Amino acid sequence: MNEHDTPVRRRRLLDAGQHLPLLDDYGRLLAGTGFSSASVHIHLGSALHFLAWLVQSGIALEEMGPDIVARFAAHDCRCHSSPRRVGQHYINRVDRFVRHLAARGVLPPRPVAEAPAVDRNVADWLDAQDRQRGLAKVTIVRHGRMLAQILPFIGTDPSRYTARIIRDGLLEHAQTARSVHYPKMVASALRLYLRHLAHRGLAAPDLDRAVPTAKSWRLASLPRYLEPDAVERLIASCDPETPGGRRDRAILLLLARLGLRARDVAELRLADIDWRAATIAVCGKGRREVRLPLPQDAGDALIAWLTGPRPAASGDTVFARLLPPFDPVSSGVVGGVVRRAVERAGVENAPSRGSHLLRHSAATAMLRGGATLDAIATVLRHRSTDTTAHYAKVDVAMLGDVAQAWPADGPTNAAPPSTPPLGLAWPEGAPC
Structure with a gap:
């Protein structure tokens, strides 16, 4: 009893029990990848909560199923004296920890979920998209999802x-x-599917013409880009002293200097880089492989990322995630790099925050630097220069050379021309 005769309640702390060595190993791994002490503390706190829940629930490691993270997310938390708010970011950190345990062999690998049954005609069409048209897997998956x-x-x-x-x-x-x-x-995917069915004789021909076309105007919008000084601010916002800063700087330079797509960066492999010739091989849409010159600053950034402290990725991809189990980055991760750089650099009113923002910026900078549309189309790997002409609308100097005087030359007080007749007058007495 204290002086106020109030019983003192002991604070119940999270206890990982026999799983504490797993937590220590995870902490050393995070610290070795360049995480700040605050970030390591946050991730270890989520992992500790998960291990303490396992101990209190009596769940052994060998009994953990593929739904263990979902069960943890749904539990009524009594693990700690004060309730913990378990949001989506919290659950994501726990999921990374579980995947790390599976990668280390502590847990059995997660079973691969069986793909839902696909209609035979649809499966045949998706296979044709891969074998005959050479579409990327992500595009084929999107077509199947839309259909x-x-x-x-x-x-x-x-x-x-x-x-x-x-x-x-x-x-x-x-x-x-x-x-x-x-x-x-959906209309675009259905149109392709109906053409495939007609070619195989499974559906009536020309049904694709029954698919209505969405109203749009070709090249009606303006390219979304940043001025060159804003692009440099994005690149300078990366901290070269951390693995994440070195990785993000290399990604931003490839996007800004070569106008690569997010998928090009995510799928870049070590074998694609020719250091002696200073070129990189990029396989774009339609699986067309081209070699692009590697600028000096982008090459230096790649060397800094590959030779400095970084996560021990198992594959041969150039860029990996910074959190266990260190999988290769995806297109979404590349877009997130650009989004965070825009926020760090304090760029206000950015027209977009995805990876294509730097692709548009690179094309606009090349055009203003005197490059021809054909040269820009080669770098951006456009099949037609009509697509590249989209960027000509931001070249004010070029537009000024072709703009006509307004109003037209002539006396300003001249009477407007009479309206031409729209047609011959209908003869009187003629039947309607």
Whole structure:
């Protein structure tokens, strides 16, 4: 009892029990990858909570199933004296810790989820997209996902397809679509699918013409870009003393100097870099491989990332994640690098925050530097210069050379020309 006769409650702390060595090993791994002490403390706190929950729940490591993280996220927390807020970022940190344990062999590897059954005609079409058209896997997956949205409305039997069924199905889907962009993507995938069915003789020909075209104007929008000084601020915002800063700097330089796509950076491999010739091989859309010159600053940034302290990635990809189990980066991670750089550099009113922002900026800078549209199309790997002409709209000097005087030369007080007749007058007495 204290002086106020109030019982003193002992604070219940999280206890990892026999799993404490796993936590110590994880902490050393995070510290060795260049994480700050505050970041290591945050990740270890989430991992400690998870291990303490295992101990209190009586769950052994060998009994952990693939749903263990979901069970932890749903538990009514009584692990600590004060309730812990378990948000999505908290759960993500726990999921990384579980994947780290699986990568170290402490836990059995997670079973690969079985893919849902796909209609035979759809599977044949997706396979043709890969073998005949050479589309990227991410594009094929997106086509399949878009087609799966419209099939419940039009059915899976191609022999029953008619123009009315196609149009009614698309209209019904558009009314329930989750995004305004989905109907356009669904229509594009369905149009390709109907052409494939007609080619195989499984559906009536020319049904793809029944798919309505979304209203759009070619090259109507302006490219979203940053001025060169803003791009340099993004690059300078990376801390070269940390593994994350070195990685992000190399990614930003490849995007800004060569106008690469996010997938190009994510799939870059060590064998793609020719250090003697100072070139890199990039496999773009349609699996067309080209070699691009590697600028000096981008090459120096790659060397700093590859030779400095960094996570021990198992594959041969150049860029890896900074958190266990250190998988190769994805296109989303590359886009996140640009987004965080925009926030660090304090760039206000950025037209976008994805990786294509630097691709547009690189093309605009080359155009203003005197490069021709053909040269820019070669660097950006456009199949047609019509696509590259999108950037000509931001070249004010070029537009000034072709702009016509306004108003037209002539006396300002001249009477406007009379309106030409729209057609011959209808003769009187003629039948309607």
